[in-house]
Structure formats: structure tokens, C-alpha cells
Amino acid sequence: MNQISAPIASSNTAKSVSVANSQIKIATFNLFNYLEPPNAYYDFDRIYSAEQWQKKQHWVTEYLREYQPDIIGFQEVFSSESLKELVTLQGYGYFEVVDQPEVIDDFIYKRPVVAIASRYPIVDINTVKPNIELAQTLGLTDDFTFSRKVLRATIDVPHMGNCDCYVVHFKSKRPMIEIDENDTSRSAEQTIIESLKADVAGGWGSTIRRGSEATLLMIDMIERREITGYPMVLMGDFNNTLADGVLSHLLTSSLRFASEIDSKAYLAKYCLNDAWDLFQPVLSNEANEIYDANEVDDSALEINQNEKVMRPPTHYYGGGGSVLDYILLSCEFDASYLDSLYEISAYHTYNRHLINPIFDRDGESTDHGIVLATLTLRS
Numbered sequence: 001m002n003q004i005s006a007p008i009a010s011s012n013t014a015k016s017v018s019v020a021n022s023q024i025k026i027a028t029f030n031l032f033n034y035l036e037p038p039n040a041y042y043d044f045d046r047i048y049s050a051e052q053w054q055k056k057q058h059w060v061t062e063y064l065r066e067y068q069p070d071i072i073g074f075q076e077v078f079s080s081e082s083l084k085e086l087v088t089l090q091g092y093g094y095f096e097v098v099d100q101p102e103v104i105d106d107f108i109y110k111r112p113v114v115a116i117a118s119r120y121p122i123v124d125i126n127t128v129k130p131n132i133e134l135a136q137t138l139g140l141t142d143d144f145t146f147s148r149k150v151l152r153a154t155i156d157v158p159h160m161g162n163c164d165c166y167v168v169h170f171k172s173k174r175p176m177i178e179i180d181e182n183d184t185s186r187s188a189e190q191t192i193i194e195s196l197k198a199d200v201a202g203g204w205g206s207t208i209r210r211g212s213e214a215t216l217l218m219i220d221m222i223e224r225r226e227i228t229g230y231p232m233v234l235m236g237d238f239n240n241t242l243a244d245g246v247l248s249h250l251l252t253s254s255l256r257f258a259s260e261i262d263s264k265a266y267l268a269k270y271c272l273n274d275a276w277d278l279f280q281p282v283l284s285n286e287a288n289e290i291y292d293a294n295e296v297d298d299s300a301l302e303i304n305q306n307e308k309v310m311r312p313p314t315h316y317y318g319g320g321g322s323v324l325d326y327i328l329l330s331c332e333f334d335a336s337y338l339d340s341l342y343e344i345s346a347y348h349t350y351n352r353h354l355i356n357p358i359f360d361r362d363g364e365s366t367d368h369g370i371v372l373a374t375l376t377l378r379s
Helices: 012-020 050-067 080-089 132-137 188-228 260-270 275-294 298-306
Strands: 002-004 023-034 071-077 094-097 102-104 108-110 113-118 122-128 150-157 161-169 232-237 315-317 320-322 325-329 342-350 370-377
Touching: 023 050, 023 080, 023 161, 023 232, 023 325, 050 080, 050 342, 050 370, 071 080, 071 161, 071 232, 080 094, 080 113, 094 122, 094 150, 113 150, 113 161, 122 161, 132 188, 150 188, 161 188, 188 232, 188 260, 275 325, 275 342, 275 370, 325 370
Parallel strands: 023 071, 161 232
Antiparallel strands: 023 370, 071 113, 094 113, 102 108, 122 150, 150 161, 232 325, 315 320, 342 370
16 A cells, blocks of 8 residues: 555544544545446446445445545446445435446446545536537537546535535546457458557547547636636546646646736636645655754755655556546645645555455455545645
């Protein structure tokens, strides 16, 4: 388990202290095929046994009990009513979904949805719809939709008031084009070649879809922000790193054809910041305190400050790890912004079930890490 943060409260008593100290914890949590038996996910034989389902429920519950997030964005939800019951028992008085999974053959489920749970009042709930005129301008079809509906919940956050929280699960990297591998009319070599072409074209198709979803969502968020002025939180499984360009516009840091002063002001107001990036000053301060306490010479301190702490992966595939799960925040949570209300005081990636799994404990967990950002009211 990777943890780069201050100690996290793990009891109801500590939770009340956390609230008294004006802290809010936000988490994004991919549940991985959360479907109550006897229903099946994707194929007729993919059904949890009663024991497996109980084990999965227990695993989710234990995370919530230990880390006590206040607002949680969930992905891969099939059984929303079951999840609502689980989080209600853990003290979450507010739970919402804006979609339902697709059911085929009466009991086989596909197309899971996103959900949100909160300890604070959800005063409005809606689904984000893409701007079709803009989609057409971008060369997309006139019936373009998000691969999973985007949830927007307006939450009455302590000391802040209404805050728009968006939960997403962008298009996966799975190629959009598949071939029939059982087609006997092709030779073995032809089948391989067709598979290669399908991977190349289908993979690019998924990339276009994922990037377009992020773009259309960001435009909607900017337009919403212009009208309401509400702070923004975007969280979820992005199915992509923010660094490779496909989704980098979610963190736009420059504005063409505007003066430097105007550019800085409007970017701060309408754009988002990665919670991990906002946490870096805290890491630097902690490093300075350690070196001060040990009276290390200045040259060693300079070397340490130049060493960047590696961000823990949230997903592993083919032996490599990557960050796919994110929490992005508007300027109200950026300590460097003059009028910010909160600042990031801790950032935690729960992934021990990925790097050091124990079957009895983690056998029915999830294939993603859980990202938790702790926000502390500025003094």
C-alpha cells in the first residue's frame, strides 16, 4: 500500500474530530463489476457466489470504515440499490445515480454506471449531455453520447456551499473494432492480419472517443461555471494518463491570444488542477521539516528537493503500472490561489490489493487503486 499523507482517522471519534477541524475527504473508487448475484456480468457464467459477494461487500465496507471519505465517486456499478444500502449503513445519507446498466437475457448485465455517495446534502443531480452542435464541429456524429453517462451532483459542502462534483468513467482502451476469430474462411495468417488492423483502427477509435468525451465535458463544465460560479470537482476512472496528450486539455495551462494577466486570471477561474500536483507543496514542506530536524547540510537539502516523489499507480496491466484514476479540482482548492477556501493536506492511493494481495482479504476487491484527497479549510 502506498501512502504519502498525514495519518488518516479510522474511527467514528476521529471522524468527528476531522469534521471539527474542517477537513473533507474525497475519493474515487472503481468497484470492478459490482453486481449482486444471481445476476451475471457480461457472460452467463460470470456470477458471484453468495460467499464471493459477501466478501466483496465486506472489502468495500472495510475501506469506507478505515478511510472515512466524505464524498465518493464510484465506477462500474451494476447493482445501485445494493450499493446504496451498503453506503447508507456506513453513514452516507445521500446517494445518487443517473443511469441504469443494460440487461440482456433477463439476468446478464453490461454497461455499468457511475454513482456518488456523500455525507453532505446533494441538492441537485443531473447528467451531463454533450453539445451536439460542437460535436459535429469536431467531426463527430450527430448522435454522439458519452460511453457512460456523466453524473453531476451539486453538494452543499461545509464552509463553501454548493459545489459541483462530476463523476466519470471515460471510454476504455479496448479497441472499438472486433473481428470474428472463429471465421474459418480466412487462413491463420489472414486472421492475424485482420486482428492487427482491428487493433490499430479500433484502438485509435477508442482514443478519439475518450478524448472527445473529455473535451465535451470540459466545455460543459466551463459553461456551467460561467453561470453558477460553483467550485468544481472532477473525479473518476479516466482510462488514460493525463500526461500523454489525449486528456491533457483537462489541465489547460495556457491561453492563446490573451494577455498574460487575463490568461492567468481566467485559467485559474475556469480550469482544473490535479490533486496530486496541488499536494506537492505539502511534500516539499515535509521534506524541509525532516532535513531541518536532522540538521542536514544545504547541499543535501537541494538534492532532496530535486528528487520528485513518484506517484503511486492506480492500475497494472502487462507488468506495468499507470495512473488512471484522478481527482481534479478548481481554484477554490488551490492554496496558491488567493481566494481559495481549502487546500490539499493529504493524498493517498490505496493499492495494497494490487501490489501485495492476500487472497483471504483481497480476493474479491477491485483491479484499481482508490484515490483519496484530503482537503483542509485554510486558516
